[in-house]
Amino acid sequence: MTFKILADIVVFVHFLWILFLIFGAFFGxxxxxxxxxxxxxxxxxxxxxxxxxxxxxxxxxxxxxxxxNPALTYSGSFIIHYLEKLIYIELSPYLILILTILLCGFNTWIYLRKKD
Known part of the structure; x- marks a missing residue:
């Protein structure tokens, strides 16, 4: 049970990390x-x-x-199940690379903008 809880925590932290990469420039x-x-x-x-x-x-x-549980395919947690669908979205590696470049460009623009 401990490993399942830890895995769910990792998924949640992963989701927060993705949000930080997207919106972190506003705080940075x-x-x-x-x-x-x-x-x-x-x-x-x-x-x-x-x-x-x-x-x-x-x-x-x-x-x-x-x-x-090596045979487990669904964690049984409703929230974690849907967070995983957001985190592990099925996209081609090329599209993910393009989106990463766009994200880096967007954040560069945020950082280089004059402060209000």
């Missing part, structure tokens, strides 16, 4: 540490797409689910 404009962390995360996401790597959080979640 006001805080240098958040900005550095956000830009580093975007750079890592970009490198993962270029090298066709899987996210370490994905590996961790799969490992935890296998430890809980």
């Amino acid at each position: 404009r006001k805080n240098r540490r958040i900005k550095i962390f956000h830009i580093s995360g975007l750079a890592f996401a970009f490198v993962m797409q270029l090298l066709d790597w899987y996210c370490p959080l994905t590996h961790l979640e799969v490992w935890l689910r296998e430890k809980h």
